Amino acid sequence: MSLLYDERLDGALPSVDKQQLLTAIRDEIPSLQILHRPAELRPYECDGLAAYRTTPLLVALPENTQQVQALMRLASRLQVPVVARGAGTGLSGGALPLEKGILLVLARLNKILEVNPEAGIARVQPGVRNAAISEAAAPHNMYYAPDPSSQIACSIGGNVAENAGGVHCLKYGLTVHNIMQLQIVTVDGELLTLGSHALDSAGFDLMALFTGSEGMLGIVTEITVKLLTRPQCIKVLLGSYSSVEAAATAVADIIAAGIVPAGLEMMDNMSIRAAEDFIQAGYPVDAAAILLCEIDGVVSDVEDDCQLVEGVMRAAGADDVRVAHDPQERQRFWAGRKNAFPAVGRISPDYYCMDGTIPRRQLSLVLTRIAELSEEYGLRVANVFHAGDGNMHPLILFDANEEGQLEQAEALGGKILELCVQVGGTITGEHGVGREKINQMCVQFSSDELTYFHAVKAAFDADGLLNPGKNIPTLNRCAEFGAMHIHRGQMPFPELERF
């Protein structure tokens, strides 16, 4: 691998003549809409990780796959890097632009091409909103299962890039488990089909490889998703606990009882209070923790399982267990959980949202350790969990205007992610690596493992033009990061640009 490749992967890019690039695009793809004036570019300078901002060289807004192919052919020829962007709701900076690169915005590829209830599939373009797929399938009593909290806004293409999860991924799986086929445009502008409409595909599973690859292997231009029949019946239980440990025990016991809830979420007292203040979800504000457990299926099954879950929750020490009496109450219960992040945003000038995954059995240990770290660093931490699958979202509360607090938040965040790796987990759950966690990847993976990541990257994009500097760190970066690590005597957090 050339040094150029290694450097480019790390974001050290050669300069591009903007005017020359603009002229080439206008000559060769006259129908393609391009934004290039500073005021036009401003809205695209960051995604959901707003702490990082870069103005792109220019923004391309293709309206069809042919334009994407033509643009990639041109970018390859001129060796200009390309960052793909969906709705820009990502939380790890995966769509952070490059000042020497094209930002390829797929928002206008927003057609639902086919809804086939008989086959249980929908074929959609990448700019289609996650929730819009379920809306289009609703007349057939079907829906698309993965539901990130941002589902009203986030795009299915971004979901593929990040292998997004959501409240229901415990029972219904991540994005990769709910898609069947991808059409992608390669770095050279070729059109490829990955996967098939059948259960399994021959050859290497490139569809699974592509899913979660954060725009580094190609540009997705069409997705065939699975549609599920809407469950006959949905019930949500809310269990209140006076200790976090008891709630964690209940989580393990529910799973061990052989029940697969549609969702199993946990919130700690700080999150409960913040959500209740914001949304009036009907949460018990004195509880140390609550569990929200959703059961879906045919009516009689759901009723039986609800009784079972209630029994398990009480046996684990629940002070109270309530079942939502009607769809309105059920939606209120979920509204509190789904708005936990903005709710916490109301009680602190700034917060930093973490996203790690741990083995379920380590839940109680990790929560105890986070509480200790919180005290040690003098910063409050609110905990919101996809408890059933061990995906944690600790929110570190701080005030960027207070001297040193951002650094403390960074350091605490690093410690929490390090803790996730120590107990056998990973540094990402569903938000991806992006720009945010590029250094933590050096902790998670050995240089042997990274070498194979690079080899796979090179198989698809030998020149490193697709989203360089994200997701997979270079060995150079890890060598520097390792040195820094030793120097500072603790795992540092990526240098955030200041708010």
Added chain:
Amino acid sequence: MSLLYDERLDGALPSVDKQQLLTAIRDEIPSLQILHRPAELRPYECDGLAAYRTTPLLVALPENTQQVQALMRLASRLQVPVVARGAGTGLSGGALPLEKGILLVLARLNKILEVNPEAGIARVQPGVRNAAISEAAAPHNMYYAPDPSSQIACSIGGNVAENAGGVHCLKYGLTVHNIMQLQIVTVDGELLTLGSHALDSAGFDLMALFTGSEGMLGIVTEITVKLLTRPQCIKVLLGSYSSVEAAATAVADIIAAGIVPAGLEMMDNMSIRAAEDFIQAGYPVDAAAILLCEIDGVVSDVEDDCQLVEGVMRAAGADDVRVAHDPQERQRFWAGRKNAFPAVGRISPDYYCMDGTIPRRQLSLVLTRIAELSEEYGLRVANVFHAGDGNMHPLILFDANEEGQLEQAEALGGKILELCVQVGGTITGEHGVGREKINQMCVQFSSDELTYFHAVKAAFDADGLLNPGKNIPTLNRCAEFGAMHIHRGQMPFPELERF
């Protein structure tokens, strides 16, 4: 990619000095057991696809991961190809040896390293039998879900190589959905960890890429599998139909009703009669088709779902629906299905087992077309299906001693696989590509797609030493096959060596 690579991938290998290789292995890895005499090598000349036979240069039987690493380092240095083999039960010739290569038999890496019921995992070596994992987990009331019909004999390492399915993969997924982490030895003898013990991993999903890669990317030496809690209750329904179409409708209707059976299998009249003669399963021998539907879960759920399924089966036109009254009858129902292949073997001198996957909605169409093809070619076809997920196993009955019948069986088989691709399916379900379907891959995939398969292969094994000539055809092969295709005016089947 060099021509050497392309040729080697296609099995045209440089000669190896056997004596020199033996001496090198004995010098460098004295503890490694090697078989090299013709009589010792004979048992290893084929796997479950016994129509293809090759005597390997020598057989290595490592007893630990260090020996596998040392052997791969030596093989890489001397540029000797290596074919990995588990229990040798594979049906597509994936473990067919090379006469100029080492057969690396992983059968002695057969330790169960850890069973952790709390975490819901087991850590095992690749030579562990599939069924042995569930046996080891049984004291904890847990089991490993994927259950190929060969589960008594087949090894978990082979299951990973082929991404094996089974009767229960409709509800519980394929091998890739039931493993969490792989330890592999690379072609250079490095040890790598793919995946994690958490729900999702950062970086590219190399574990999914490796699963089903048929020994072409590395040698798996340790597998962490998921264990599930054994369901409280299991029931099996048997529905009898006087038309195949009605049975196919019932399959679609059961899935559409929102029920996820643990298994949903279909057999046609010829399979029913053969199985009944062989096993006395209690099947209705006059039915055109039967459906076997297994429901598992907590007691009350299972009872409710059974009633629902019975209703759907009857509404679709079932002449009769029976529920197995006790575990013995349930096991008899399944025994007929699981022994369908040997049962068909009793009514025909030879049979050829196909393995294709089609979208579920195409079931009825494909069955009708197979019946027409059967008539056209003058050969009987018995149909056994994982109906719920569209994975078909048509068995083509023929007599190799009758002039021309093998060729007819080959041609008919090719037509059936072509049909699978035409209706939007694939040429493999769970048996893999191996040597058997290497030419059909040229029909399934475009040269662009194959180019990316090769690039991924090269990322892991640039010299093409791992299982060359299997799974992924070279572009040369496809060019020749395409020419042959046009020449003969029909899709030819791979030239089988004669029985």
